[in-house]
Amino acid sequence: MSLSVKFAFFCSFSSLILQASFLFVKAQKNNGGVVVSTQLWCVAKNNAEDAPLQQALDWACGPGGADCKPIQQGGPCYDPTDIQKTASYAFNDYFLKKGMTDDSCSFDNTAAVTSLNPSYGNCKFPASASASNGSFSGSTAADMGSNSADFSGCDNILGTIWFWLLITIHLFFVIFQVN
Incomplete structure (x- = not known):
């Protein structure tokens, strides 16, 4: 595989990962934590x-x-x-x-x-409006039970561009190391 094909693949793949991450998991900072929103x-x-x-x-x-x-x-x-x-x-x-x-x-x-x-x-x-940090947001909040997750400590990872930059760099090296 030529270098230009590898680079085109890398650019396309990186773009897809970044777009998917922002489309499927909408993270917002909220009092020092991250709120993961989804429809229910x-x-x-x-x-x-x-x-x-x-x-x-x-x-x-x-x-x-x-x-x-x-x-x-x-x-x-x-x-x-x-x-x-x-x-x-x-x-x-x-x-x-x-x-x-x-x-x-x-x-x-x-x-x-x-x-x-x-x-x-x-x-x-x-x-529904959304779910955030394991509870429904709306007029009444209710715990989602044992399947809920607390994402309050993830703001240092998901809330910054550094996480995605590291993922992209890692993929870059993986793709270009394969012969």
């Missing part, structure tokens, strides 16, 4: 049975007060053949309206919070 949705669990899902859906669209117009006939999210998609839309609306707490995305253990966008086709699911 409340969706029906894949392993939830249809009967409990239907009961939770009926409650969310009734006494729960979720806006279920988009999942009714003629709406962009209407799909009478897929209770998971239908329930997910109602669960997510309720979750957003009720402060994005753990309790607002339980539905008798048939729902869970995800960072994967459940939107499909013309059916667009509204997203």
Whole structure:
């Protein structure tokens, strides 16, 4: 491989890494720490049975007060053949309206919070504000549990250009050392 091809590969790869890092993890300094922001949705669990899902859906669209117009006939999210998609839309609306707490995305253990966008086709699911440092940010904060992470000590690494400069230099040497 010629030197110019290696250099072009290095430049392209470095650019992709830098762009991806800023697109997928948006880090902001916050009182000496780093806040990692992401969008969240409340969706029906894949392993939830249809009967409990239907009961939770009926409650969310009734006494729960979720806006279920988009999942009714003629709406962009209407799909009478897929209770998971239908329930997910109602669960997510309720979750957003009720402060994005753990309790607002339980539905008798048939729902869970995800960072994967459940939107499909013309059916667009509204997203939460964000998650930061292991807790939801919104009108009510709730701990995300044992899977949460505290990034407060990472500001010296992610918050500076030095981290990315070192990664780029390392890649440069790796690419040019390969024959």
